Structures are given as structure tokens and as C-alpha cells.
Amino acid sequence: MESYRETRLQMLVFVFGVFFMSVCASDTFPKAQNVTWNSINFKTMLTWSPKPKDYSYTVEFYVIGQSRERSPHCIRSTETDCDLTTKLKDLKASYKADILSEPLLGVTSDLIEHPSTTSERFSPYSDTVIGRPEFKLEVDSDKRKTTLHVTDMPTALNNEKKERLSIRDVFKDELQYKVIYRKAKSTGKREKISKSSTIELTDLDRDVSYCFNVQVYLSFRSTDKQLGEMSHIQCSPEGNTSIFEDYGPAVIAGVILIIILALSAIISTIMMCHRRRKRVKNPGKEGQPLNYL
Template sequence: MWKTGAKVSLLALCMDVLFFTHLVSGSFPRAQNVTWTSTNFKTLLTWGPKPSEEYSYTVDFSVIGQDRQQNPHCIRSGETTCDLTRSLTQLKKTYEAEVLSEPPRGATSDLIEFPHTRSEPFCPYQDTDIDKPDFKIVEGKDKRSVTLYVVDPLTALFNNQQQLTLRDVFADDLQYKVTYRRASSTGKKTYVSKTSQVELTKLDQGESYCFTVQAYIPSRSTNKQLGAFSHTHCSEGERSFTDVYSVQVIIGGVLLILVLLAIIIAVTVVCCRRNRAQKNEKEGVPLRSV
């Protein structure tokens, strides 16, 4: 009999727990799809769904193992994004965040612990995506070399109101990978430079080459080492007539010349016939007597 009563009590307790959990989740839905989004150290935490008027979201974050902190703009907010760019100051540390579902501002609740969803770990130095760089091309006088001057991309970080570049943050850990080919070919070659000034030699003299550049950070995990591809820029080389003008332009020019020649020939023929006719008329008129 005692065992039966204990089972009934345990079952009732479990049902109470399940009911209580359902009640909490129903009143304050848990955040879903909590995700870090970061490019050039501009770091956002995003999630869903958009809250109703009956609840809001608060973001807690911390270096793993340290005390939790809050961003004042992300406390009991109706938004589903929290900008943590300036909050993650220890760039080489690994952070985690939690999104709590809470009552809206001014409201209270008897709940001791609110539903929350934890993010994946995130390290700004290792995990931020790197945007595409820009560069300019200077051709060597020997026509067999070029130098690419890469502009280190700006980040979202500041030091004493000065905006930092990728070089400021990564220092010697930042390299650049150049992919290049002859403009008339699809075969590609690569070159890695430790500086922002990339010199490429032993190129085919007078040939036009096309280049793209990526930031390269070898200390990162393989899938995070390379940044986005830059726009493709090509050197001029010794440009031939067909490089300067497209086939359509050349064909149009030839047709125009042919049309002009045809008009000139036609006008010449008409003028010659008219002159001949006038001459024949004059020769056929009888001489007047004096």
C-alpha cells in the first residue's frame, strides 16, 4: 500500500512540475535561434521571435567562467538584436550569452528564474568575419612586375576615438592572399604576402593580369582563415587594338567605312554619267551660220 501511495505522490509531483514548466513557457516563450553575427568586429547577437506586449528580452553575457554583465540597451527590450561590439573588449577571450524572456518594463512577476536560451561560444579575434579589402595596382617599368597596395579594412573598434584597422588589431598575424591570372587565361596562381604591399614578379612582359585579394589569418581555424574576396582589378599591360575596341565596335567601324565608300562610288558614277550626257548633248547641237 505504501509503495502505491508513493508512486501516486511522485506522479502528482511530476505532473505539477510539467504543468508549472508549461505555464512559464507559455507566458514567456524562450528565445529561438540565438546567433552571433560579426564582421570586422561589428558584433551583434540576434534571436527570435519578436516579443508581444506581454514580455521582453534581456541579454546577459560574459567571458566564460567570469561574472555576467549586461548591456544597458538590451535590458527588457522589445528588440531581437543586441549590439555587443563595444562590450566585448577582451578580443581574444571566449564569450557566451543568454537571452532571457522577462516581463516588459514596469511589470513584475513571481517567477524566480525566467526562461532563457544560451548562445554558442564566440571569440571576436577568432570568429569575426573579415570583409573584402580594396587595393590599387602599380605596374613596374620593366612591364614584368606589379605592386599591389592593399588598404587595410577598417574595423568597428575604436581606441581613444581613433577607428582601428585590421592591421591595428591583428598586427603581424594579418597577411594577404592574392589570386591572379592572365586576362586572356583562366589558369590561376596564388601568392601570400605578410605585408599590405604585395610585389609580384616574373610576369609575362606586356601581358594584362587580373587580381583579387583576401585577408589571410593563419592562426585561425581553417574555415575562418580567409576573408571575403575583393573586387577584381586588372593591369593594363600592352593593350592590342582588339583589347581597346570590342568586336562589335570593330565590325561597326568596318561597315561604316564600306557604306561611305559605296556612297562615294555611287556619287562619282552619277556625276560621271551626268557630265557625259551633257557633253553628248553639246556635241549633237548643229553649228549656227554667221
């Protein structure tokens, strides 16, 4: 009977101990929150929170449906970000990542499974943000054609020879540029899509200044991710424009009307002055009665 009570007491202690350890482990290793993919020009970072105090994080990433991998720099780390730029080798694949909350490096734990948080789906080819392009303006001598020379910006990726890849190296024929342009003194906008990095615009008025913006356009992406960041605005120099282009018909018509009215007033004044002089020189003739034959 006594041994039965001791055995039962030991079982209760064991169950309580396991329960206590699981509660403590849950409190000690909170799950990662706000797990986010941040990627621009294929520089891809996975970020999360909160900053750990007495525990660490391990990142496991994987192509959906395939085995998991780990980055050596993101195992038992106290950082809240992980650079996966060089690890996501299949750019068109869809990836997910698990953030595991684990003990600090060198500390053991009795937990069989550690708390974890899974990221959203991410595909570098379809989701990375494309940055702001740079371009140069060239205006032809006849002032009727303007050419934009856009620089295919570099990415964070390298080829097998460790050479930096540009966005054209990655997207090839799917890379396009969208140009938005307008007259410098107008709000009306026009657009042009080009597959070339050298973009010629020939529908421009001569000697008129135009302003241009350029951004990458990827038609195969979802609508909210088709356009890259907008470039800084650049305007072509203004030529020798006519008075009509500078001020507009309405202003010019008003000025002409004022000139006509002013001239009419001057002419009327001159005529009145002339009549008065005539009267002063010949005062008797106007006062004499008419002679009847």
C-alpha cells in the first residue's frame, strides 16, 4: 500500500514537472511576430520581432513542397533579420520560412518542438521591388526628337563568375520601361512603354520643354507589383518659343484689345484737341449769322 502511494506521488510530481517546464518554456521562448519579406532589386531580407533577451532565433527556409534549409548566419541568432539573398537560388520558385524560437547558443532545452512562426509566400522574381532607374536626356538638333538613355540598374545577384547581374540580365525580354512625360507648363500627361533601354520620343513640339519620369514595368506580375519605383523628374531645355506658346491666345487677345482701346482713346483726344484749336483760331465764323441770297 505504501509503495503504491509513493508510485502515485512520483507520477503526480512527474506530470506536474512536465507541465511546469512546458509553461516555462512557452514563457521563455515567445513566438516571432511581424514576419516580413523585404526585398529590393533581389536584395532579400527576412525580418521579424521582438528582440530576444534570453533566447535566440533560427530560420528555416524552403521551396514550398521541398526540404528545409538553414543559413549558417541565422542559426541560434539574437538578431531579428536574416539575409537570404544568396540562398534563394531559384528566383522563380515560391518560398516560405519558419522562425523558430530556441535557447541561446550552448544552452540545452527539453522541448521536443520549439515555438515557430511561418512567413507568407515569397517569390523573388515576382515580388522583389524594383528600384528607381536613372536616365539621361538627349535632344536632337532639330528639337523635335528627345531620346532617353535608361541605365539597367544592377541587382544584388552575381553569376557564376561573381559578376554583378543587372535587371536586364535577370528579366531579359520581360523587362520594359514606362515613360510618363508632359509639357513643362502643362499638367496633361502622355505615356509610352518600351522594351529598349534607349527610348525615342518623336511626338514632341519643337522648342518646347518637356518633363520625364521613368519606371520599370513588368507586365507578367500582379497589378500591384508591375511598376518599379518612379525615377527623379528630368526636363529638357526650353527653346525659342513664340509669344503664343509663352502666354496663350486668351492673354494675347486681351492685350490686343487693351491696345486698341488705348489707341482709340488717344485718337479721340487728338481730334478733340484739334477741334478746340480750330475754334480758338476762328472764333468769329461760328458766331456769324448765315447770309441768304
